[in-house]
Amino acid sequence: MSFSSEFISLLFLAIALSMDAFSVSLGMGMQRIRLKRIAIIGLVIGIFHIIMPFLGILLGKAISNQIGELTTLAGGVLLFVIGAQMFFSAFNHEVKSRVLPVGAGLILIAFSVSIDSFTVGLGLGISGVKIFLTLFLFGAASCTLTWLGMLLGRKVHGYLGTYSELLGGSILCGFGLYILFG
Template sequence: MQLIELICLGVALGTDAFSVSVAVGMNRINWSLILKLSLVIAVFHVIMPLLGINLAQLLDHFFGHYYFEETIKNITSVIGAGLLIILGTIMIVESRQEREYGDFAFDLSLWGIIILAVSVSIDALSVGFSLGMLNVKILCSCLVLGSIAGLMVLFGLLLGKKIGLVLATKAQIIGGIVLIFLGLHFLFS
């Protein structure tokens, strides 16, 4: 796989992470959290393809054929879409609660960040299945995918932060709606 193909694959994988990060960035998050989210999501965009590659090689070793690709891709898509819908719903419900202006309406604790990272990088698991069958430099390819996703998340969070300053009180509801629509889009596409 050539570098330009890998970059295109990375951008395609990073688009859902970018969209979600715009929605999350609208919650007026600080620089520390922006860097942490970007890094964690980048790491998951490295781990997921590596898991997919290893799982594909394991299944290929045991079964000799590649029967399960479509089934696993469908399952991971449904899980990722479901997580986005749940996260969006939580954002909308929490936005309706009385809070101080500076409080987060979306839980971005360690577990919240991990759930978010898994939901936007789960599609990279299926890509890992495909990469496992191709003659690619596995670690290098996964590092490129993770770097691209991390940069896209960083830019998405910064864009969301700018939009959030303009929309202030409605940002959270809009972010939740965006997540729900993204989840529905991934579920039905």
């Protein structure tokens, strides 16, 4: 396989793996999040999209693909729970106890959207791809698509007002269900 065909294949794979980060960030962007926080969220999700496939590549030579199904299940459940919490918190204006994209909440979100890249890393570890190129493309694509999703979510929030939290939570729940059953 030539470098250009491998690059194009890895780029498309990176974009496909980043679509969950885009979807989740679209929902998160509907919350009132400052641009500085959006930048940090994108970077953290990008870093997780480097760490998780790297761990997968390292373990791919020693671990079977059966673990991939469990990590996908865990990621889907996490996204659904975060989305459901966001959705139902829109009805309760007194207590806002949702997973916020700061601290441990940001780590949980970044982990849940990057867990599928771990399973891909398991397979890539066996195939012998260019590790640095793969990790760079995964991180760059997820960071960029996260920023794009959050900025689009911010714009949509301006049009939807209080209903944006319901829509954002629905998007997260829907994506979690898609991962679980799609």
